[in-house]
Amino acid sequence: MTTTDLAEASKQSTRLSDADSVAGHSMAGMLRPYLGSFAAVVILQVIGAVAGLAPLLAVAELGRILLSPGQIDHGHVWTVVLAGAVGLLIRLVFTAASSGIGHIVDGQVQLSFRRQLAARLGRVPIGWFSRRRTGELAKVVGEDVSAVHPFIAHAPGELVAAFVVPLVSLIYLFTIDWRLTLITLIPVVLAVALVPLMMTPTRLREQEEFDSAMGRISNSVVEFVQGISVVKAFGGSGRAHHEFRTAADDFVATFYRWVHGVSAIAAGMQLALSPPFVLLVVLIGGAALITNGGMDPADLLAFLLLGIGLTAPVAALGHGFDDMQAAGRAVGRIRDVLAVQSLPEPAHPVTPQGHRVELRDVRFGYDDEHEVLHGIDLVLEPGTVTAIVGPSGSGKSTLVQLLPRFFDPTHGSVALGGVDLRELGSRELYRMVSFVFQDVRLLRASVADNIALAVPHADRDDVVRAARLADIHDRILELPHGYDTVIDAQAGLSGGEAQRISIARALLADTPVLVLDEATAFADPQTEQAVRRALATLQGDRTILVIAHRLETIADADNVVMLEHGSIVERGKPAELRTQSGKFAAFWQSQRPAIDTETHRTAIGDER
Numbered sequence: 298m299t300t301t302d303l304a305e306a307s308k309q310s311t312r313l314s315d316a317d318s319v320a321g322h323s324m325a326g327m328l329r330p331y332l333g334s335f336a337a338v339v340i341l342q343v344i345g346a347v348a349g350l351a352p353l354l355a356v357a358e359l360g361r362i363l364l365s366p367g368q369i370d371h372g373h374v375w376t377v378v379l380a381g382a383v384g385l386l387i388r389l390v391f392t393a394a395s396s397g398i399g400h401i402v403d404g405q406v407q408l409s410f411r412r413q414l415a416a417r418l419g420r421v422p423i424g425w426f427s428r429r430r431t432g433e434l435a436k437v438v439g440e441d442v443s444a445v446h447p448f449i450a451h452a453p454g455e456l457v458a459a460f461v462v463p464l465v466s467l468i469y470l471f472t473i474d475w476r477l478t479l480i481t482l483i484p485v486v487l488a489v490a491l492v493p494l495m496m497t498p499t500r501l502r503e504q505e506e507f508d509s510a511m512g513r514i515s516n517s518v519v520e521f522v523q524g525i526s527v528v529k530a531f532g533g534s535g536r537a538h539h540e541f542r543t544a545a546d547d548f549v550a551t552f553y554r555w556v557h558g559v560s561a562i563a564a565g566m567q568l569a570l571s572p573p574f575v576l577l578v579v580l581i582g583g584a585a586l587i588t589n590g591g592m593d594p595a596d597l598l599a600f601l602l603l604g605i606g607l608t609a610p611v612a613a614l615g616h617g618f619d620d621m622q623a624a625g626r627a628v629g630r631i632r633d634v635l636a637v638q639s640l641p642e643p644a645h646p647v648t649p650q651g652h653r654v655e656l657r658d659v660r661f662g663y664d665d666e667h668e669v670l671h672g673i674d675l676v677l678e679p680g681t682v683t684a685i686v687g688p689s690g691s692g693k694s695t696l697v698q699l700l701p702r703f704f705d706p707t708h709g710s711v712a713l714g715g716v717d718l719r720e721l722g723s724r725e726l727y728r729m730v731s732f733v734f735q736d737v738r739l740l741r742a743s744v745a746d747n748i749a750l751a752v753p754h755a756d757r758d759d760v761v762r763a764a765r766l767a768d769i770h771d772r773i774l775e776l777p778h779g780y781d782t783v784i785d786a787q788a789g790l791s792g793g794e795a796q797r798i799s800i801a802r803a804l805l806a807d808t809p810v811l812v813l814d815e816a817t818a819f820a821d822p823q824t825e826q827a828v829r830r831a832l833a834t835l836q837g838d839r840t841i842l843v844i845a846h847r848l849e850t851i852a853d854a855d856n857v858v859m860l861e862h863g864s865i866v867e868r869g870k871p872a873e874l875r876t877q878s879g880k881f882a883a884f885w886q887s888q889r890p891a892i893d894t895e896t897h898r899t900a901i902g903d904e905r
Contacts, residue, residue, distance in 0.1 A: 351384020480582030649714025
């Protein structure tokens with residue numbers, strides 16, 4: 298099979314598997330495993346809702362008994378009172394059970410959603426994250442998952458009560474007087490008639506704009522807080538504040554449009570369902586029937602009590618629909634994340650023979666319109682260090698990120714030990730390739746756990762050895778609890794120190810292929826020398842690929858590859874390329890003044 302066929306087959310496999318996965322990501326599909334629990338919630342809520350009518354019916358019946366002419370049957374009175382008390386007790390027990398089960402299911406669903414999101418985000422290409430804002434993604438994992446809580450824990454009970462309670466009440470009221478029953482329904486009909494106005498395309502679009510504005514303001518807050526030190530250092534606080542104020546003003550304007558559109562409708566619904574309006578309608582209708590002799594005055598009490606009981610569930614129905622819409626939008630955004638295509642895993646992984654790395658006619662672009670790498674052919678032999686150099690934007694980081702398969706090339710292949718990375722399982726790949734990048738991320742865990750991330754069962758001696766090689770051991774001992782210090786804001790690690798912990802992690806992993814993307818960018822010259830010595834000690838038969846800016850790192854390399862505009866323009870031994878009048882020689886000369894200045898400053902510091 299050719300590399301082109303392999304790439305197409307890989308893409309097709311990913312599309313099919315993701316399509317099958319997304320098919321189960323509808324609201325119903327994602328909640329299907331919990332249908333039994335939902336059924337229990339609904340049944341318990343139905344029993345509780347019906348039982349909850351018993352006290353109201355008991356009061357209405359007592360009124361009819363006590364207001365009727367003739368002798369009062371005291372036994373019947375106490376039977377009615379007992380029935381109301383038992384109904385109230387049943388309501389409390391069954392609604393509490395329904396609510397408890399609903400909240401347990403809600404916890405299970407949210408845990409399942411977050412696990413699915415974590416699993417998906419762990420498989421998507423790293424490049425996908427670079428095109429997503431932190432605040433928006435955090436909103437999906439945090440707020441959107443939490444938004445299903447009202448729909449799962451509360452909406453089933455509220456919706457059941459909204460249908461069951463009015464139905465039972467209407468049946469009872471129809472047995473008393475069908476005319477006043479229809480009059481009592483007038484407020485409910487008015488409120489229900491306003492519901493469609495809340496679900497027009499304009500209202501739904503305003504709600505979507507409101508959600509988007511919420512995501513933008515969350516992201517602006519995250520970016521503003523994370524970058525506040527840089528903003529202050531470079532005097533950009535005015536622009537940063539302007540961006541935050543713009544997001545806040547946009548949110549306020551969007552919120553105003555949304556409230557302006559729904560406020561009149563919501564007010565009309567609340568007025569129609571308010572107890573004073575319901576009582577007014579029932580009293581007017583009842584008075585007309587009583588004065589005309591068409592109804593017994595004692596029967597009016599049942600309508601006054603149950604009429605108010607009719608509107609409360611309908612009001613809850615409106616909130617239930619709001620929760621359903623909010624949950625539907627949240628699940629839609631969750632589905633969008635779950636639908637992101639992951640890098641495909643081979644059905645039958647192939648074991649590589651050795652760790653020779655070969656890139657054959659590699660082309661890559663982050664989108665279909667802009668190609669970043671153009672026809673890269675490169676071989677990295679075991680036991681060698683290859684330095685990638687070039688101006689900013691030449692594609693250096695993109696190139697090295699293909700080795701740990703953060704992306705798949707759009708054309709050509711990247712092979713390890715004679716095996717295309719697309720035919721290599723992820724476990725085997727990361728057992729053979731480790732990487733250290735300029736943008737370091739340490740976990741909120743102990744220093745030892747951070748270093749041993751790739752080798753969780755490593756003993757302390759191995760961790761300390763890796764830290765010594767990365768020249769971070771002494772600094773770790775200065776921390777409050779040494780290697781057991783939890784890394785957080787109080788740890789006080791600089792960027793260079795965090796970088797060295799990351800390098801120690803890669804050294805402990807002891808993989809045959811090591812990728813360094815500007816790994817010593819934050820290191821001082823002494824630390825960089827220590828890291829270079831560690832790499833020289835560990836080099837052996839390793840294949841090392843490093844993005845380099847400092848001339849010492851380049852001079853230590855076995856081979857240098859010069860990139861420009863996504864293409865290799867020069868390659869060879871550093872000493873040989875320096876003697877040629879090519880782009881690498883010009884790059885070398887351009888770096889000499891900066892290196893001489895830095896060396897001079899270091900020497901002065903040592904003398905002092």
